[in-house]
Each structure stands twice: as C-alpha cells, then as structure tokens.
Amino acid sequence: MFVLSKDNSIALQFLSEVRDMHLQHDRWRFRKNLERLGEIMAYEISKDLDYEEIHIKTPLAETQVKKLKEKPVLISVLRAAIPFYQGFLNYFDQADSGFVGAYRKPEKEGDKEVEIEFLYQAAPNLEGREVILVDPMLATGKSFVKTIQNLLHNGTPKIIHIACLIAAPEGVAYLQNNINVPYKLWLGALDEKLNDKFYIVPGLGDAGDLCFGDKI
Numbered sequence: 001m002f003v004l005s006k007d008n009s010i011a012l013q014f015l016s017e018v019r020d021m022h023l024q025h026d027r028w029r030f031r032k033n034l035e036r037l038g039e040i041m042a043y044e045i046s047k048d049l050d051y052e053e054i055h056i057k058t059p060l061a062e063t064q065v066k067k068l069k070e071k072p073v074l075i076s077v078l079r080a081a082i083p084f085y086q087g088f089l090n091y092f093d094q095a096d097s098g099f100v101g102a103y104r105k106p107e108k109e110g111d112k113e114v115e116i117e118f119l120y121q122a123a124p125n126l127e128g129r130e131v132i133l134v135d136p137m138l139a140t141g142k143s144f145v146k147t148i149q150n151l152l153h154n155g156t157p158k159i160i161h162i163a164c165l166i167a168a169p170e171g172v173a174y175l176q177n178n179i180n181v182p183y184k185l186w187l188g189a190l191d192e193k194l195n196d197k198f199y200i201v202p203g204l205g206d207a208g209d210l211c212f213g214d215k216i
Helices: 011-019 029-047 082-091 142-154 169-177 206-210
Strands: 051-057 063-069 075-079 096-103 114-121 130-134 160-169 183-190
Touching: 011 029, 011 160, 011 183, 029 082, 029 130, 029 160, 029 183, 029 206, 075 082, 075 142, 082 130, 096 142, 114 142, 130 142, 142 169, 160 169, 169 183
Parallel strands: 075 096, 075 130, 130 160, 160 183
Antiparallel strands: 051 063, 096 114
8 A cells, every 4th residue: 555645745735735725726726636646646647557668769769668568547536636737638638548437425414324326337348457446535345345346347457446535444454355457556645544434534624525516
C-alpha cells in the first residue's frame, strides 16, 4: 500500500487545501487541486508500470529510450472522480477510459449498513490489461468492490491499481477481505476512521458536492 502523504512534497499543500473548510467554497480551486493530486498519483503509479526500449532519432543521432509498454485503462467513478481522473488523463493522455455510475444510497435513520447503487458502466475490454480505478474517497469500500465485480464482465485485468485521495482503515480492510483479483492500493492519505454515518474522519466532506454543488 502506497501512501503519498508519508513523505514531504507539494502534494501535502494540495491535500491541506482540499480539506480546509475555509477554502472549500472555491469550487475551481477544489477541483484544480484534485486534478493536481491526480497528476501526482499518476506519476507515482507510472513507476510501477511496464516499459520497453525503443530506437528513435533525434536531430543529432539515433538513440535508445524507454516508453510505456502499454497504456493503462483508466476507470472513473462518477461524479466525484471527474477532476481527479482528469489529472490521470493529463499524464496517460492516450489511455482508454471507462466510466462507472456507483453511488451511496441516502442513509435512513437507524441504518447500520451502507447500500451502494450501481447504475451505469461503459468500459473497454479489460482482459489482461493494467487498470487504474480512480475515486477520491475510500470510505466503507463497498462501492469499490461492487464496481470491480461489475468490471470483471469486461474481462479479468492483469492488475487493478486502486487510486484514492483519502481512505479510512475500515475501507482498506474491506477491500483486503473482498477483492479476489490482483490489485495495488495507492492512497493520498490514510485517515483515522469512519464516523457513525460512514464518513471519513477527518476527511474533507462530500467530494462530489464540493466539486459540483449539492445534490437533491
């Protein structure tokens, strides 16, 4: 499990800004920081991908360089992941992409479990490919597990890189107990816990609402 915030970098500045309730009212700034963090996470994941040597010509000589052997497939979980996903797409700019509509049903008083509704999927063939599944918040982990189960109808990936901005330990444990395909977990930060409404603490609130406005 990779945790970006373990080491000092400019990412800590961007993370602090998306968490700060006094800055969150600026939607452009919030979305832009998610995009920046997506770029940083894409760079970190790129170190783990496969490369091959090729010959090219510069204006002065022929030389040998390395390039990605195959572009990963990017999967974005709508709607909160859109700016975060854009950061990945800025770096993997020729990648195939897929989109998933999975959301947490509104909680009713007395609910002891989170229910996930899965409404939409558009994804390419995933058989034997490296997949980066992008969603900024890993809370209970249930939406990730349900998303992966549905994506397997498009083929079994070589590996799934799960990229989250902020995660709760409960969600990490749920993934470990319920995902049966090869995967790696890439986190911006690992937070303290979930509260009684299954939100990450200290977290940052509802990422989708902060990006695009309240929903009804």
